Amino acid sequence: MAVVLACDLGSTSLRAALIDERGGVVGEARRPGPLVTGLAGAAEVDPDAWWEAFTQVCGSLASDNPHAYASIQGIAICGVTRTQVFVGVDGVPLRPAITWRDVRSEELASRLRQRQADRHPEAANINAFHPLARLSWLKEAEPVAAASLACLLDPKDYINARLTGVRASDPVSMARLLAAAEPGRDASGAPTADLLSVAGFPRSVVPALREPWEVVGPIRLDIRAPFDGLPGIPVFCGSNDTWAAVLGLGAMRDGIAYNISGTTEVLGIVARKPLQGEGLLSVDWRGLHQLGGPSQNGADTVAWFMSILGEVSRAGEGASPLGEGLDILLSGPRQLERVLFLPYLQGERVPYWDPSLRGAFVGLGRRHTATDLAWAVLEGIAFQNRVVLERAEEAVGIPVSEIRFGGGAAANARWRQIKADVCGRTVLVGEAAEPGLLGAAALAWTGLGRFSSLAAAQEALVQVAAIHRPDPARSKIYDAQYSLFRRTETALAPISRDMVALAQRLPA
Numbered sequence: 001m002a003v004v005l006a007c008d009l010g011s012t013s014l015r016a017a018l019i020d021e022r023g024g025v026v027g028e029a030r031r032p033g034p035l036v037t038g039l040a041g042a043a044e045v046d047p048d049a050w051w052e053a054f055t056q057v058c059g060s061l062a063s064d065n066p067h068a069y070a071s072i073q074g075i076a077i078c079g080v081t082r083t084q085v086f087v088g089v090d091g092v093p094l095r096p097a098i099t100w101r102d103v104r105s106e107e108l109a110s111r112l113r114q115r116q117a118d119r120h121p122e123a124a125n126i127n128a129f130h131p132l133a134r135l136s137w138l139k140e141a142e143p144v145a146a147a148s149l150a151c152l153l154d155p156k157d158y159i160n161a162r163l164t165g166v167r168a169s170d171p172v173s174m175a176r177l178l179a180a181a182e183p184g185r186d187a188s189g190a191p192t193a194d195l196l197s198v199a200g201f202p203r204s205v206v207p208a209l210r211e212p213w214e215v216v217g218p219i220r221l222d223i224r225a226p227f228d229g230l231p232g233i234p235v236f237c238g239s240n241d242t243w244a245a246v247l248g249l250g251a252m253r254d255g256i257a258y259n260i261s262g263t264t265e266v267l268g269i270v271a272r273k274p275l276q277g278e279g280l281l282s283v284d285w286r287g288l289h290q291l292g293g294p295s296q297n298g299a300d301t302v303a304w305f306m307s308i309l310g311e312v313s314r315a316g317e318g319a320s321p322l323g324e325g326l327d328i329l330l331s332g333p334r335q336l337e338r339v340l341f342l343p344y345l346q347g348e349r350v351p352y353w354d355p356s357l358r359g360a361f362v363g364l365g366r367r368h369t370a371t372d373l374a375w376a377v378l379e380g381i382a383f384q385n386r387v388v389l390e391r392a393e394e395a396v397g398i399p400v401s402e403i404r405f406g407g408g409a410a411a412n413a414r415w416r417q418i419k420a421d422v423c424g425r426t427v428l429v430g431e432a433a434e435p436g437l438l439g440a441a442a443l444a445w446t447g448l449g450r451f452s453s454l455a456a457a458q459e460a461l462v463q464v465a466a467i468h469r470p471d472p473a474r475s476k477i478y479d480a481q482y483s484l485f486r487r488t489e490t491a492l493a494p495i496s497r498d499m500v501a502l503a504q505r506l507p508a
Contacts, residue, residue, distance in 0.1 A: 009079030120184030164217030248435030250462035268292020279351025341380030
């Protein structure tokens with residue numbers, strides 16, 4: 001039986017599967033993600049910890065499914081983005097990777113954005129998570145490492161390099177860095193320097209580029225177990241986890257919205273032409289364009305809430321925060337007077353790009369219980385989804401017909417219905433429990449020639465498992481709550497920023 005090895009480097013876990021050409025999962029394994037370390041806004045990971053976790057999951061697959069593992073035809077990895085691995089000329093990391101949660105470059109990003117606002121179109125996109133801000137921070141804080149930098153990689157690119165010896169990435173994952181590497185124009189239309197050179201970095205920090213379905217290289221001959229039986233097998237470039245999951249949901253098509261709900265939420269609309277929306281990312285997805293992007297909240301926000309209640313410890317290590325414990329809470333009696341929840345526990349990316357935003361429960365009364373708060377948490381995340389959806393739909397000019405919903409949190413049927421009722425759109429869920437893995441497999445099989453295109457692979461491999469249509473009565477109530485949610489956001493944002501500023505002045 002021929003299979004491909006698909007892998008998804010998630011925010012909290014690393015998952016891999018052996019998937020045949022019909023989309024069937026022959027074997028699957030996972031490991032917890034690497035430890036994130038750092039204080040005062042830092043969030044770093046040792047890049048070799050990703051390699052170690054990848055080696056472990058592949059070792060498990062080889063041990064549990066030896067015949068299928070020996071039949072691997074290709075490897076494709078997708079994974080977290082807005083995370084930079086800084087490598088030297090020898091391919092060895094110069095320092096820990098800076099992850100998507102790191103906000104140390106916020107002040108630098110503000111300076112860069114203001115300084116280049118009228119000179120480069122990418123300036124508006126510079127924030128604490130932008131690769132240019134991270135590079136500029138590195139140059140100020142660690143000049144020796146900055147001077148030794150050969151190129152910037154995503155985590156999946158680093159694993160690909162360990163497998164093949166070739167350092168490369170894809171244009172989707174590198175979109176913001178590529179935009180910074182292009183020349184700009186000032187108000188008069190005259191050409192201006194690219195932002196990379198303005199920051200003091202050469203174009204060579206951008207790695208070689210491959211399409212997600214193109215081969216980076218074959219597995220090295222001198223590689224050790226569990227890959228020693230796979231030399232010469234092609235390793236495909238892959239892309240970021242959102243791109244792969246959208247493909248695995250069947251949402252890589254014009255006019256469809258997607259919502260990937262894992263540790264954090266990612267929501268957007270796929271369109272045929274590039275569009276712009278306030279606070280949204282517009283990225284070329286190789287023939288289509290996405291408008292939307294990642295938030296800072298999702299299942300991790302629910303996990304925080306459940307940990308506050310002590311429910312996570314009772315459910316056991318590794319239990320989903322959206323599992324049985326949450327369902328029991330949601331089944332309890334609910335007060336007519338609703339509680340609002342702002343989900344910004346770690347600031348927010350799309351659409352506000354403000355690390356200083358904070359969460360809040362609003363409208364608490366003496367009669368409210370954990371059930372009311374649980375509903376408020378899920379609704380608050382869905383309201384944030386609706387903010388992004390409305391901005392994207394406004395840019396597109398028409399409402400979407402459906403939202404393709406996937407990720408670990410999509411296993412919860414109540415959560416799916418809340419999304420449909422809050423957003424007022426039909427929500428479809430795919431059969432694949434791990435759409436990122438199916439998407440990675442689709443690009444590998446396409447690269448191997450099994451499918452003529454990604455569109456053909458998507459049609460053949462993706463099946464719909466459940467459909468949730470919005471309930472008109474509940475949607476009407478949510479419309480009123482959503483209006484209050486937006487007013488609450490506006491009122492509390494300045495207080496959040498003042499509280500963060502106050503904390504920075506207090507003694508440690």
